[in-house]
Amino acid sequence: MFFNEFKYNMRAIIRDRNFIFWLIIFPMVLGTLFKAAFSDIYDKDIKFSAIPTAVVAEKDDKIFEEVIKAVSTGDDKLLKVTFADKDEAEELLKNGKVSGIITKGDSLALTVGANGINETILKSFTDSYLTQEKIITDAAKNDPAKLPELIKLMQEDTKALKKIRVTDGECDPLITYFFNLLAMVAACSSVTGLSVVTRNQADQSPLGARKGCSPTPKLISTLAVLCCCWAVSMVCTTFSVTFLAFVLKINFGSRLGLVYLSTMLGGVMGTSMGFMIGSLVKGSFEKKNAVAMVVSLGGNFLSGLMIADVKPDVMEKAPIVNELNPAAVVCDALYYLNLDKDYDRFIKKLITMLIMTVVFTAVGFIFTRRKKYASL
Amino acid sequence: MAENIVKIKSLVKRYGELIALDHLDLEIKQGEVFGLLGPNGSGKTTTINCLLSLLAYDKGSIQIFGKEMSPTAYDIKKDIGVIMQNVAVFDELNVFENIDYFCGLYITDKAERKKCVEEAIQFVGLEDFRKYRPKKLSGGLLRRLNIACGIAHKPKLIILDEPTVAVDPQSRNKILEGIEELNRNGATIIYTSHYMEEVEQICTRIAIMDKGRKIAEGTKEELKAMTKNTETIKVGLHELPDEVMKEISALPHVYSTDHTDSTLTVACSGGRHNLIRVLEVLQKHELHIGKVTTEQPTLNDVFLEITGKALRDKED
The missing domain is CATH 3.40.190 (D-Maltodextrin-Binding Protein; domain 2)
Structure with a gap:
């Protein structure tokens, strides 16, 4: 039953245009635009004309x-x-x-x-x-x-200035835009998380009602769809990192494997966030989707995706917001990974992501555990 | 005597001040095609949703296969097939995948499931559409897919909630024939509809609902016997003198007459030769007779007589 749910929900999700847009096409387009916008800066910085x-x-x-x-x-x-x-x-x-x-x-x-x-x-x-x-x-x-x-x-x-590395990492300020982009992909995985709720709740869709009549326990059904969404978000974040690193040639430093790991975990966290939003927000899928988008893109705004200067201000004036903002957590993990010689701050951010994933998932399960509905 | 498959006792469901189900009692026996007939908003779908433990109710009890129904009664649910009023399929999966998915909720053995899915596809006549996604199917084909998803696992009890809404006549006939075949193969059927012709055609026993209450129950013959009317005679007549009208009204078994829009309508209660007697009166007065028809009472007449309003909504 678990595998049946997993298999067909996986097929349904990857054929969903909404999902393809937000998790694959949108990051590709945005990444390409970033690259194009920053290409002049990179050329001036890196190339020296005789x-x-x-x-x-x-x-x-x-x-x-x-x-x-x-x-x-x-x-x-x-x-x-x-x-x-x-x-x-x-x-x-x-x-x-x-x-x-x-x-x-x-x-x-x-x-x-x-x-x-x-x-x-x-x-x-x-x-x-x-x-x-x-x-x-x-x-x-x-x-x-x-x-x-x-x-x-x-x-x-003849060179007037000499670049001296203070760490082992890559501290290119422009790379943070691409970290933010990956954080956005992770946060936008919440779109897939919403489907965990809409496809399993009898009061959310005819499909949910129909599944509620079957002998498959709701816990198994919900878990299967959630696992499927986690897998999809991991694939999408992996795809985005690969596209940025190997197609757009963005230099993520020497710890690319850990970049993959952190963005995948970010995707899992984003999916769980969507699951939680779907379970807490009452109403249509469109309403849940709007809330998920506002939360995801709002988080990205606060982590500096649109305006880089926003993040330092948030860190200074409301550090707790930065600590609890899922997009900022992913972005910071990637930043510390590339900036720090050691892994202390990076691991701290990974643990934060794990805790957030557990909390989001637990809240999602608690609010979707209802067996009967007052109205359909 | 066949055993009760479904037993609903004094079921009450309220939505705030509105009473959706008002002490509803139903007993459905094995092998029946049981019809729940009523206008929109009469409580048919609410009854089904309570029966399936999707909807919480305020009072009463529901037993299926002799066991108390609950959301976790998986041993009961595995023998129930559900065809919802709203088509419940994945838009992103094709016909085969959708049926296989729903069948997989009940049957884990892959080989057995494949056989069941193929049989379901054949049963609803979707062999040529197995690779089609739902959005490419017509309304009728989509309803057939919905049915295939509900019956593929060969349930003992099949619940169909208005399965022919917005379906063309050809698909409707196919669906109704299919339901009769499922019943012949041993399944007990619960069929809700506001189309009285459908219910009359396939149901062996019918409960008529209105405002959350069961207002009548029985076979179609038993229900029709509840009405005073046994025959309605209609004769095309341009003119009808008053004395002729009085003579017809005085005939035995005639309890109501009306002449509007050049049509004489005579309602009879009992008697065997009412038409002949009416025609004899008209012939005696040498009136020009147009089209002549006689109609047996319908379930709508039953509903009309009990509630004072027509069964079918105007928009239907």
Whole structure:
């Protein structure tokens, strides 16, 4: 009887358009929109464009040529070099085709057309070359094998800022939007949880009434549908993580397995929340669905899905709301997982999810245990 | 004497001030096709819901198969087939899956269940629609699916609550024939309807309900015998002089006459040659006679006589 209920409710749920929209299509669309919206920021943050530079070699200098070759080749090249004579170089600078002209005569000279990051980096590069020319010349003469390493160090010096990790995790602030998205998928699993009630209560649907006439005990029937909804929500959250991680290439850090685990548990919690809402809210499925959506998306709003600044405010002014908001719990679990070196705060959030799941499920069962109805 | 399958004693159900069931007593014997007839709101569905322990009631007792019915009386429920007034199926499952699902609530053995499902599909004539989802079925086919879901596990007692509402005549006949066949195969049937023709056609015993009370019970012959009317004669007549009307009214067994819309209506109580006597009077006065019909009393006449109102609602 349990398996029969499980099997056919599973089929019914996965063929339900409402469910497909909220748990599969909506997160995919939102994830893609997030990715598109943040792509510029990511590109600026991650990609470094080589600086277009004109090089005028008035005198042959093997070492200088070697240095220029080293900084203008490879994946992480600093300069995009155009060798030219003085007039051509000036023309390129005038037309904005290059950011500066490096002239190598008896000494090294830099000509720039404006002030900016590229010009500053070129200045830093030429200054480094001049201060380290002696070292480079000696190295080229005495130990040519060390020359590439020396040039690499020189390149490093041109960077004004250096990112220092304070933890082992990924602390990209934009990733929290995707954590929130996963929290939303988990919270929206409440839609499936509602069906546990509507499909088993005689006063909720003809199907519920019909099942109430059968010899299958209500506890078995309800448990089977609930398990089925849990399984479906776990699959959906897994699908969302996979889509974000492998299709949209969102970097969830090195603990992807635990990201899957936490979102699956979040999905189970969301389903149980739907079960509880369905059992507490009296009235039609549409009414229950509206309440579940308000609670789910409201929770997501408070956890920063729509406006990131909301969450710090909630944490500061009403920390208990953040602690009890299912969406925030999922989001925080993912955040701590990626931010912290240890697992203390992450495990605390997982335990919170488990407790909430147990409480939601227990309330759901208590309020659906009635055997007879006053009216149908 | 056949044993009682269902015994309802002094059942009372209130919705606030409204008394939905007022000390209802019913006894249904094994092998019967028992009809619950009454207008909308008379308490038929409430009776069924109380009988199935879905609905709490205020007073009375219900026994099925000699045992007290309760929500956890699973040994009783396994032998009951229910066809609800509202079609109760999964929209997302196809015909086969729906029947298999409901059958699975009663039968756990896979092979046995498969056999039962196939037989149910054949029984309701949905062989060509087994892969169809409910939304693609017509109203009649959907009702047949609803019936298949209720009878696949071969129950001993089958409860059908208005199974032919919004069904085309072809499907209605198919459903009624099916119910008679189920009864021939040994099932006891409880059939609720506000269509008196259906109840007259298939039910061996009928209880007529109104305002939560049972107002009459018996076979259709017994019920009809409760009415004064035994025959209603209708004759098409453009003109009817007063003296002729008086002569007809004075005929033996005639208790009521009326002439409206060019039709003479003569209600008779008892007697064997009422039509001949009426026609003889009309012939004697050389009146031009149009269409002539005689009607036997219906359950509607019974209901009309007992309650003073027609059984069927206008919208039906």
